[in-house]
Amino acid sequence: VEPISLGLALAGVLTGYISYPRLYCLFAECCSPKRSLSREALQKDLDSKLFGQHLAKKVILNAVSGFISNPKPKKPLTLSLHGWTGTGKNFVSKIIAENIYEGGLNSDYVHLFVATLHFPHISNITLYKDQLQSWIRGNVSACARSIFIFDEMDKMHAGLIDAIKPYLDYYDNLDGVSYQKAIFIFLSNAGAERITDVALDFWRSGKQREEIKLKDMEHALSVSAFNNKNSGFWHSSLIDRNLIDYFVPFLPLEYKHLKMCIRVEMQSRGYKVDEDIVSRVAEEMTFFPKEERVFSDKGCKTVFTKLDYYYDD
Ligand SMILES: Nc1ncnc2c1ncn2[C@@H]1O[C@H](COP(=O)(O)OP(=O)(O)OP(=O)(O)O)[C@@H](O)[C@H]1O
Numbered sequence: 001v002e003p004i005s006l007g008l009a010l011a012g013v014l015t016g017y018i019s020y021p022r023l024y025c026l027f028a029e030c031c032s033p034k035r036s037l038s039r040e041a042l043q044k045d046l047d048s049k050l051f052g053q054h055l056a057k058k059v060i061l062n063a064v065s066g067f068i069s070n071p072k073p074k075k076p077l078t079l080s081l082h083g084w085t086g087t088g089k090n091f092v093s094k095i096i097a098e099n100i101y102e103g104g105l106n107s108d109y110v111h112l113f114v115a116t117l118h119f120p121h122i123s124n125i126t127l128y129k130d131q132l133q134s135w136i137r138g139n140v141s142a143c144a145r146s147i148f149i150f151d152e153m154d155k156m157h158a159g160l161i162d163a164i165k166p167y168l169d170y171y172d173n174l175d176g177v178s179y180q181k182a183i184f185i186f187l188s189n190a191g192a193e194r195i196t197d198v199a200l201d202f203w204r205s206g207k208q209r210e211e212i213k214l215k216d217m218e219h220a221l222s223v224s225a226f227n228n229k230n231s232g233f234w235h236s237s238l239i240d241r242n243l244i245d246y247f248v249p250f251l252p253l254e255y256k257h258l259k260m261c262i263r264v265e266m267q268s269r270g271y272k273v274d275e276d277i278v279s280r281v282a283e284e285m286t287f288f289p290k291e292e293r294v295f296s297d298k299g300c301k302t303v304f305t306k307l308d309y310y311y312d313d
Helices: 003-017 020-027 039-049 054-069 089-100 122-142 161-168 192-204 218-227 255-268 275-284 303-308
Strands: 077-083 110-114 147-151 183-188 246-250
Touching: 039 054, 039 089, 054 077, 054 089, 054 246, 077 089, 077 192, 089 147, 089 183, 110 122, 122 161, 161 183, 255 275, 255 303, 275 303
Parallel strands: 077 183, 077 246, 110 147, 147 183
Antiparallel strands: none
16 A cells, blocks of 8 residues: 555544544644643642642642633632742742643743733833733633733732733623633732741741641731732722632741752752752851741742852853
8 A cells, every 4th residue: 555545544544533633632732621630740749849838739739620620610710829039939830831731831821921021111001901901812712721820910000900800700701702711820929028927926936837727828918919009909809809719828938948949959950969068058048037037038049040159060
């Protein structure tokens, strides 16, 4: 049999079993409204990669896996991640994206907005609102299971985020587009002081950080995000109308967590873990409050560049 006929015959047999879109999706990234996620895989990723964030881990695992497995969610999933710099908010968004789309943050169905980069000028706010709406509408029309990440919410001009309010609400469809399968993740430092106060109280009273419960944080978090003039949520109808499903606190990281981040980085660069260097790099970081030196000022953010100093390759 000549190769072309054989190929055609094979394709014919295959398409008999697998429809064209499914066949195509074996080889390329696809958006499917049924796009699923393995709860076990997400849990494994969070357990092995995210340090010191027992609250965030639990909320995110339940929220994301519950939402994805629901065939008919009533509204899109909206997560608002809050906490000190370098504590893992972007990192977790990346983990979520990777567990839903192989391409992770580079997937065509995952969109990242950075307030200071994409919406820098307050004078253009009306234009930004229009652009944001049509961007979201266009992307959700193309893929219902789109993921939108808004970084630096606290630097976003008050009011801009309200432009997307209709998309986060309980509508079956708006102008023929349904937003109910989309995921919106908002990242901000708003509320970080309040979270730190709670963590510090626990530390000072000799309690384990893992004893901190969501209810110790949640209310204060939504109120402080709402009241903080520097937060993009300020007077936002997203909070007013309860459109945020989960406020997720990220705790400030301690010395031991920095060491964990450094070890991971050493391994990913192909080095054997050298505990002496791990301690030296961790000790170079600055900690607060000044007297007790409990939490890292920059979380795990700058440990990687400090590591460069010890390896000159
Ligand atoms: N809790 C954590 N567990 C493991 N690694 C972490 C954690 N927090 C931060 N890291 C590491 O530090 C890097 C920087 O953290 P990330 O960008 O997620 O911080 P962030 O909370 O988003 O900070 P910012 O508020 O400044 O945007 C991550 O890419 C990750 O490698």
